[in-house]
Amino acid sequence: MSHIRRIAVHVDEPEPGHFYWVLMEEGGDASQWIELESADEACEMWLDALRAGVRALEGYAPDERIGPRTSGDDEDANPVLEQET
Numbered sequence: 879m880s881h882i883r884r885i886a887v888h889v890d891e892p893e894p895g896h897f898y899w900v901l902m903e904e905g906g907d908a909s910q911w912i913e914l915e916s917a918d919e920a921c922e923m924w925l926d927a928l929r930a931g932v933r934a935l936e937g938y939a940p941d942e943r944i945g946p947r948t949s950g951d952d953e954d955a956n957p958v959l960e961q962e963t
Contacts (some may be wrong), residue, residue, distance in 0.1 A: 899931025
């Protein structure tokens with residue numbers, strides 16, 4: 879069965895007034911997060927950075943009905959395999 883990827887978007891402010899979006903994905907366990915992608919240029923407003931990050935996250939979902947899926951997952955595949963007799 880296909881599993882949705884656990885990707886989070888957050889905004890970082892390394893310097894006052896310079897907001898960057900960051901996408902992180904859950905790693906091997908819930909305590910491990912790996913950076914996938916981040917903004918190249920800063921936004922002047924936190925909300926603009928958040929919105930840009932959400933747009934970047936949407937790019938990981940080829941179908942808005944099912945969201946981002948792990949590579950190799952086939953949404954149309956039968957989740958129950960036939961048993962050989």
